[in-house]
Amino acid sequence: MPFPPDGPSLTAPTSLPLRGVTVLAVEDSRFASDALRLILTRAGARLRRTETLSAAQVHLACYRPDLVIADLGLPDGRGEDLIAAASARGIPVLAVSGHPEGREAAMDAGAVAFFDKPFPSVAGFLRLVEQLLTGRGPEAEPPLVEVSGGDPIALRDDLTRAAALVEEAADPVYVAGFVRGLARSIGDRALEEAAVAAAGEGGRQQLSAVLAERLTGLQPV
Numbered sequence: 001m002p003f004p005p006d007g008p009s010l011t012a013p014t015s016l017p018l019r020g021v022t023v024l025a026v027e028d029s030r031f032a033s034d035a036l037r038l039i040l041t042r043a044g045a046r047l048r049r050t051e052t053l054s055a056a057q058v059h060l061a062c063y064r065p066d067l068v069i070a071d072l073g074l075p076d077g078r079g080e081d082l083i084a085a086a087s088a089r090g091i092p093v094l095a096v097s098g099h100p101e102g103r104e105a106a107m108d109a110g111a112v113a114f115f116d117k118p119f120p121s122v123a124g125f126l127r128l129v130e131q132l133l134t135g136r137g138p139e140a141e142p143p144l145v146e147v148s149g150g151d152p153i154a155l156r157d158d159l160t161r162a163a164a165l166v167e168e169a170a171d172p173v174y175v176a177g178f179v180r181g182l183a184r185s186i187g188d189r190a191l192e193e194a195a196v197a198a199a200g201e202g203g204r205q206q207l208s209a210v211l212a213e214r215l216t217g218l219q220p221v
């Protein structure tokens, strides 16, 4: 399901370094996507979001974003293909991944920069985006945005989706990547290890059990 378009927040601060900039974010994790929404819309960007490679291609056929932010592991393909398609049209692409080892393939595909999720420094991320768009550093210090903790509803969505994917025995490489990225974002080492082990014999049941445990442990929202 596509995310609704986001406009600048009503409570946006007066400093809007990304005012007038359209960003297309292609990210299948709602938890990560929500962090991006918070950071970019508060800086004044117009943000469009999609969760799949095919939907991103429809977006690119309809309009020209100033910047594409592409996650590498997508449910229907690889972000590298999107990076190649967008860069061929001269659109800069910032690749993001929960796995630092994805950097080389992303840069080879034509990404102008790579960012390792989770976003450790909001100010640093905004500085990078501004730099990519203007070719120089920011004019003013970007607004301070607090994203620590993340959105519990988006986290629940991601965990629920991961549990369903494990249940239906979806592509194990994609599922392991999705869960591993999410686990790193929330600093959950046990979940990360279970995701890595899920590729092996018997690992799927173990991952299923850990995901069920995490979902049970979430506070009702």
Ligand code: CA
Pocket (backbone or CB within 6 Å): 027, 028, 029, 071, 072, 073, 074, 177, 178, 181
């Ligand atoms: Ca992903």
